[in-house]
Amino acid sequence: MTDLFEQAAGQASYSAKDIEVLEGLEPVRRRPGMYIGGTDDAAMHHLAAELLDNAMDEAVAGHASIIEMTLAPGNLLTVRDNGRGIPVDPHPKFRDKSALEVILTTLHSGGKFAGKAYATSGGLHGVGSSVVNALAERLEVEVAREKTLWKQDYARGKPLTKLVNAGATPNRRGTLIRFVPDPEIFGDKKFSPARLYRMCRSKAYLFRGVRIRWTCDAALIAAGADVPAQAELHFPGGLADSLAEELGAAPKLVAPVWAGQADLPDDAGRIEWACAWLEAGEATLSTYCNTIPTTLGGTHEAGFRAALLKGLRGFGEQRSNKRAAVITAEDATGALAAKLSLFIRDPQFQGQTKEKLTSPEAQKLTEAALRDRFEHFLTGDPANADNLLAFVIERAEERIRRREQKDTPRKSATRRLRLPGKLTDCSRESREDTEIFLVEGDSAGGSAKQARNRETQAVLPLRGKILNVASASTEKLRQNQELKDLIEALGCGVGDRFQIDALRYGRIIIMTDADVDGAHIASLLMTFFYRELPELIRGGHVYLAQPPLYRLTQGGKSVYAMDDGERDRLVKTAFKANAKVEISRFKGLGEMPPAILKETTMDPKRRVLLRVLAPPEARAETAEIVESLMGRKPELRFRFIQDHASSVQELDV
Numbered sequence: 001m002t003d004l005f006e007q008a009a010g011q012a013s014y015s016a017k018d019i020e021v022l023e024g025l026e027p028v029r030r031r032p033g034m035y036i037g038g039t040d041d042a043a044m045h046h047l048a049a050e051l052l053d054n055a056m057d058e059a060v061a062g063h064a065s066i067i068e069m070t071l072a073p074g075n076l077l078t079v080r081d082n083g084r085g086i087p088v089d090p091h092p093k094f095r096d097k098s099a100l101e102v103i104l105t106t107l108h109s110g111g112k113f114a115g116k117a118y119a120t121s122g123g124l125h126g127v128g129s130s131v132v133n134a135l136a137e138r139l140e141v142e143v144a145r146e147k148t149l150w151k152q153d154y155a156r157g158k159p160l161t162k163l164v165n166a167g168a169t170p171n172r173r174g175t176l177i178r179f180v181p182d183p184e185i186f187g188d189k190k191f192s193p194a195r196l197y198r199m200c201r202s203k204a205y206l207f208r209g210v211r212i213r214w215t216c217d218a219a220l221i222a223a224g225a226d227v228p229a230q231a232e233l234h235f236p237g238g239l240a241d242s243l244a245e246e247l248g249a250a251p252k253l254v255a256p257v258w259a260g261q262a263d264l265p266d267d268a269g270r271i272e273w274a275c276a277w278l279e280a281g282e283a284t285l286s287t288y289c290n291t292i293p294t295t296l297g298g299t300h301e302a303g304f305r306a307a308l309l310k311g312l313r314g315f316g317e318q319r320s321n322k323r324a325a326v327i328t329a330e331d332a333t334g335a336l337a338a339k340l341s342l343f344i345r346d347p348q349f350q351g352q353t354k355e356k357l358t359s360p361e362a363q364k365l366t367e368a369a370l371r372d373r374f375e376h377f378l379t380g381d382p383a384n385a386d387n388l389l390a391f392v393i394e395r396a397e398e399r400i401r402r403r404e405q406k407d408t409p410r411k412s413a414t415r416r417l418r419l420p421g422k423l424t425d426c427s428r429e430s431r432e433d434t435e436i437f438l439v440e441g442d443s444a445g446g447s448a449k450q451a452r453n454r455e456t457q458a459v460l461p462l463r464g465k466i467l468n469v470a471s472a473s474t475e476k477l478r479q480n481q482e483l484k485d486l487i488e489a490l491g492c493g494v495g496d497r498f499q500i501d502a503l504r505y506g507r508i509i510i511m512t513d514a515d516v517d518g519a520h521i522a523s524l525l526m527t528f529f530y531r532e533l534p535e536l537i538r539g540g541h542v543y544l545a546q547p548p549l550y551r552l553t554q555g556g557k558s559v560y561a562m563d564d565g566e567r568d569r570l571v572k573t574a575f576k577a578n579a580k581v582e583i584s585r586f587k588g589l590g591e592m593p594p595a596i597l598k599e600t601t602m603d604p605k606r607r608v609l610l611r612v613l614a615p616p617e618a619r620a621e622t623a624e625i626v627e628s629l630m631g632r633k634p635e636l637r638f639r640f641i642q643d644h645a646s647s648v649q650e651l652d653v
C-alpha cells in the first residue's frame, strides 16, 4: 500500500512562489463575493447601499439633513449628502495622499473605528467606499468642505487624477460620489430603479431627521421603471408610518398597533419599534441596526422575541391565566407584522454585507428596553391585551394539537370535500408520505396514472395553460375551473378559508414537459402558489419534477438527459467511445412509456425534485421578478428580457 504521506509527484512545485499577497484593492476585484456577497444583482445593489449607508451615517451623526440619490441612463448612480464631506487634508500616515484618496483606495480605512467622529454608525469596517471604488468602471468624487470644492476621478479603484481644488463653493457642503458598476465584474446588469427607490424609502423611515431626494431619469421612466421621477422621502412618523404603509388600508388586527421609541440607558443608543398582530395574513419582521437592514436577524431580534414572549407570559400571570405558560416565542411572533430598529455603538455584524447582527449586548439591551414597555402597553389596555393573549394562546394550543395529531388520517377531510372528478387520488389516507402530481393535459395524466404508486401518489391533470393569476382579477380567479379543481384537490382552501391542516398531501409536485410550454405552465402554477397559497411554498410543500428530455442508449444501457448540455456531456462520458449512441427526444410526458416516467421522474427512490422556495430575506426581489415576468405590465417583461437576454444560452424557439 502506498504511504499517504509519501511525496506525490508534482507536489514539490508548491512553494513560496505560489503564495500571493494581493495589494491595494486587488483582493476586492479578485474575490468580490467576500465583500459584497457575490456578483449578482443583489451584490451590485449592495454598492449603492454602501454609499447610502455612509450618507445615512453622516445624517444620524447629526451632520447631514439631506441625501440625494440619482439614477441616470448608462447605469450611472449618484449619491450625495450635505454632511461634513470626506476629509481631504493629507493623511498623517500617508503624507503624499489625501485622507479622501486613502479612504477610496485602502481597505480598512475609516473614521468609524474609534467612535469619535460617529457614535452609532452602520459603517464600521472601513471598506465600503473602497469596495465601491474597486468595483466601479469609473467613479467621480466631489467634496465640498469649508467653502471649497475638491474633485477626483477614478477607474477600477485607481486614481486617474490628483485631488484637485475646483474652486470656491460658498453654499455647498458634503460628499458626492457618482459611479458606474464595472461590467467586467457585473456583466450587463443594471440597477433596478424600483429596488433603489425602496432602499431610499426604507432608510428614510429609519431616521426622521433626514430627507432623501430621489431622482430617476426620464428615459428610464419611459422605458418602464415603476418609480416616481422625483420624490422627497421624509417620514416624521418613523417605523409606525412604515408599518402602517405595509399593512395597507383597514388591516384586520388582533389588538392596536404597539409602537414607540426610547433612548437606551447609559447613552448606549436608541431603539424604535412598531408591531401589529394580524388576524390573517403573512407574518413579517424587519430588523435594522444603525439603519442597516439585518435580513437574517441576529441578537437584537432574539432580544425582541424574548421581550414579547416574556411580556405576554408575564401579563398572563397577572391575569392568572395558567394557559399562558405554554406560549413560545414562535407563538408570540408567528402572526406578527413588525419592525425593529436599534442604534448602538460599535455594532458587530456577520461579514461586510451585514445581514446579521452578532453584537452579544444587543440581545440584553433590546430585551430590557422592550419587555417592561410591552407589559406596560398590555396592562394599560387590558381589554385589547386579553384579546391578544387569547389569540396567542389559541395559536399555541393549536400548535400542540397539531403535533399530537401529526399522523392523523385525512379521511374526515376527504369526506367533507367534494373532490374534482379528474383527480385520481391515492389510497393512503394520511398526509404524511403522500403526494399529488399536477400534470399537463390528459395524455400526460394517463402516463402518470400508470406510472404512479397507487398508495401514495395522486394525479391531477390540468387542461392546458391555467389562468395567469398575476394579471387576473380575483373574480376571474374564483371562477376559473382548473384552479377550482386544483384547490378542491388540495383540500386546504384559499384566502380567508385557508387552513394548512386540511392540506391533503405532503408534497405538491408540478410535473410538466421539459420544453418551453411546460416551463410556462410550471411558471403559471408557481405564480398561483406564490400569490394565492404562499403558506404552501413557505412550508416547503411545492416541488418541481425534473423529467428528462432525452434518452441515450447504447447496447442494453440507457441513460437520461434533462437538456442539451447534459445530453452532450453524457454522450461523451457515459458510453464506450467507439460505438454509436442512439438518442431519442421525448415529445412530452404523454409519449413517455410509463415505466420510464416512473424510473426517471416519479419514483421517490430514484427521481430528483426541486423544492420551490421564496426565502423571506429575498421577499422584495421575488415579488419584483414575479411582477415583471407574470404581471400586467408588458413593458416590465420587455425590460427583463432586455436585461437578461445576454445570459440566455440556448433559446428554444
Ligand SMILES: Nc1ncnc2c1ncn2[C@@H]1O[C@H](COP(=O)(O)OP(=O)(O)OP(=O)(O)O)[C@@H](O)[C@H]1O
Pocket (backbone or CB within 6 Å): 050, 053, 054, 055, 058, 081, 083, 084, 085, 086, 087, 103, 109, 110, 111, 112, 113, 117, 122, 123, 124, 125, 126, 127, 128, 129, 130, 175
Ligand atoms: N458621505 C460621507 N461623509 C463623510 N465621511 C464619509 C462619507 N463616506 C465615507 N466617509 C468616511 O470615510 C470612511 C470610510 O468609509 P467606508 O465606506 O470605506 O467605510 P465605513 O463606512 O467606515 O465602514 P463600512 O466598511 O463598514 O461601511 C468613513 O469611516 C468616514 O470616515
